[in-house]
Amino acid sequence: MLKRGIAAAGAVAVATGIALAGVAAPAQATGKNGVLENGEFGLYYHPDRAGYVFDLFVSDDDFSNDNFPNTSVHANDNTASYDNRDSYYWWVYTNAGWGGSVGCLDPGYTGNASATFRNKISSARFFSYSC
Ligand SMILES: [Ca+2]
Ligand SMILES: [Ca+2]
Numbered sequence: 097m098l099k100r101g102i103a104a105a106g107a108v109a110v111a112t113g114i115a116l117a118g119v120a121a122p123a124q125a126t127g128k129n130g131v132l133e134n135g136e137f138g139l140y141y142h143p144d145r146a147g148y149v150f151d152l153f154v155s156d157d158d159f160s161n162d163n164f165p166n167t168s169v170h171a172n173d174n175t176a177s178y179d180n181r182d183s184y185y186w187w188v189y190t191n192a193g194w195g196g197s198v199g200c201l202d203p204g205y206t207g208n209a210s211a212t213f214r215n216k217i218s219s220a221r222f223f224s225y226s227c
Pocket of ligand 2: 156158162
């Protein structure tokens with residue numbers, strides 16, 4: 097699934113060609129493979145980015161049909177810290193379908209979930225702006 101628009105992808109290609117001539121472009125991140133890569137938003141099972149990571153490359157409106165990758169541990173209502181390695185803002189919600197309380201994680205943000213969100217996040221999506 098493509099995340100960026102055509103214009104953005106073109107801009108990246110041009111910039112890469114100028115700044116990194118001769119260097120292979122990095123592979124696109126793969127969401128939900130259990131490895132947090134650049135361009136992804138990671139939700140961790142434990143505080144301080146410890147334990148399993150639920151790595152999202154694109155939005156997910158319902159965590160109830162997800163486990164932490166390569167485990168039988170449910171991702172829904174089960175995350176305690178964040179690492180936003182995306183260039184986008186990630187909005188997290190305590191209910192599926194973008195409902196309940198909403199919180200915003202800036203690009204590059206890392207930290208622990210507050211009491212409002214700890215073990216309560218059920219959906220997440222990305223935007224180019226904060227909430
Ligand atoms: Ca990944
Ligand atoms: Ca899901």
